[in-house]
Amino acid sequence: MTATLAPASEVVTFRVGDQWFGVDVMDVQEVIGHLRIARVPLAGPGIAGFLNLRGQIVTAIDVHQRLEISRHASDSSMNVVVRDGDELFALVVDEVGDVFAVSPGTLDPAPASLGGAWARACTGVVRMDQGLLAVVDVTRLLNEPNTRP
């Protein structure tokens, strides 16, 4: 399966720690503010727990932990609700930004220097004025081996 973006697609951007990321807008169902997350004992690292999205159970993914990004005390939390297969997941992030158009011309391949979870999840980077936007593939981010309990 190639996880590259379709030509000229759009990404929803969000910030985790100091890094901005983008996920394909087609994978995103909605963005919601902070919701209470029910911890699930024994769930693997990178799984924040469950949240109740209007009666639907959604697995919340701790993106900080998943991508090994340290947490700032001041960070508030937002949820990017993404769909993978038949299941909904909430990416718990610090801030959600704009929807941003990415054309094949502006998407650079992921640098070879990336390691670990980043290398597996990142499908490319976009050079922006404020820094690099890392475009990640939702499926690969969710299936990161370290999140399996």
Add this chain to the structure above:
Amino acid sequence: MDDLLKDFLAESTENLAQLDQDVVELERDPSNASLLNSIFRAIHTIKGTCGFLGLPRLETVSHTAESVLDRLRTGDLKAEPDVISDILRAVDVIKTILAELAANQTEPAGDDSLLITLLEQWLGSDAPRHAIAIGPEAIASATLELAMSPDAFSAMRGTSADQPTAAPSSIRVSVKLLDALMNLAGELVLSRNQLLEMSSRDEDSPFGAPVQQLSRITAELQGAVMKTRMQPVGSAWSKLPRIVRDIARETGKRIELDMKGAATELDRQLVQALQDPLTHMVRNSADHGIESPDVRRASGKPATGKIVLNAYHEAGHVIVEVTDDGKGINADRVRRIAIERGLVSKEEAHAMTDCQVLRFIFEPGFSTATEVTHISGRGVGMDVVRSNIERVGGAVDLQSVGGQGCTIRVRLPLTLAIVSSLIVSARGETFAFPQASVLELIRLSEDQLARFDVLQNVRLFRLRDDLVPVVTLGDALGLPADERGGVTTLVICQAGTARFGIIVDDVVDTQEIVVKPVGRLIRAVGCYAGCTILGDGRVVMIVDPAALAGRAGARTNAAAEAVETVQEPAKSPADSLLVFGVGDDAVQAVPLSSVSRLEEISSDSIEYAGGRAMVQYRGFLLPLVPASPAVTFTSGRSNSVIVFNEGSASFGIAVSEIRDIVDEIVNLELASTRPGVLGTAVIAGAATEVLDVSYYMERARRGSVS
């Protein structure tokens, strides 16, 4: 056209299930005109529609079968076993074609001339050979039936109108829609619970009365929606008469299948879950339970064996019993084998009642030992039966009197979607326990808590005459300990035959909760049966007590050895291991959970192809891989083979001898240098190599391909 085909398939499949049953019934009761009519009608409908849809092969088969049925109907022909067999053959071909149609939307190519010849012999030389073309009148008559009022329809069915199966008015609704309705009703219940909680906080609220009203209606709606998902348990039985008949014919036995309570209703999902285990049990009864007529007569029983299926409601559960009057299972024999196989000590085994001993039949691979050939088959797959039933929250038990038969009793909840549960708290978190597995609650003072008996690091509670192992929920779930003292509650649970206690801080409530499946990332944790949303909107995990206790038993051992298992991959907590010898004195082990069966295979039955060893096993070729080069197949000797299943593929690892089954925390101390070995660990006091099953799987697969 597509929709037409789809409707045709749906209708035909339904008719065919009934058809099998009817045809077998007809054999027993050849003079039953209404039965014959209903069979004739089912075939006729298929024939009529397939002419319209342009399915010539199906049409020819159903037409010829119809002609034979017509002769039966007019009395020219008697419903003898041979005719019935041919009709069943035709039904099978029709089924195959329909299955193919469902998959590819085209009629498969094939030659039915043999079947047609078989069928035509019943038509006699002077049988009128109708032209096969189906004219508009056939279609018209099919349409006519649909256009009739229900009353006219049942009147046309004549005597069959008084049978409960003739639904006066019903429509076909897709299962998907019903599931969606069920989900919505569940959501409504949750919102209702939230509203109730809010309005109960304020007694003067003007919303009080309407909320009560809403609550009542919601409960009724939920009940009604639940009912739409109910199916008579008989729909899981429709294949059984045919299976029993075929086994009886093949083995030359005489078997009567009696089905009672087919109208007993339970949730569709459960009916589905019941189907395979039930088929298995009935097949076992027919194949291994019922003796041949000679043997039966010799032991003073009627020549015809009897299998009785009985379904009924009991205390909020559905009970399904399979009883046969065959040779039964000899409890002493089972007891001896259980001891031989190390499942139980001699003293324990003799202290057990026959009933308890018989439950060993449900242990994985129990009857695979060569000594038990007389009851093997009885135990084959009974572990699967049990695990399938337990997966949907049911229980299965077995009673048998040697020489007099055997009764297997399956107990199922009415529905899966909504369960009554016990809401408990532990270390500040809330959890739900399925009420069905809770036996009793015991309040424990701080003193009692400190005074548990401890045996091999497992705490035991003296419950009347019993010693019950106890785990603490908070510890088992790895929740950080808190300073809370005082009174706690011990929840005594039962899973299968095992009883155990789980200590919680407090029991908060009992509630009817809507079970929601957990996501795939959480499913792997294994100790949750699902989750639910409480009245206040909180998500709460439903604990699977059996899985928790299994895991916690392991953890208690782990604690003593100061091994923190939480962060480690799922493999490392205590596992049941199958330990075996390979050549000389070397010992190896594999996780028991990966093992499918143990077999003894004679060296002489091993065949070689392309330099690979394999053996014919249950109708297919089982590739064999020696566990180590030290394992050889010496002619004239038998070899122990561990059989593994991976999806549809199976393979066997040949070993020198099976030694033991051990529960141990695998601590791989020496990494392996050999391929196929995960590492070396101390198991039961001896250095043991732990095999990587996937490596052998790969070798077996490559071997069988090349």
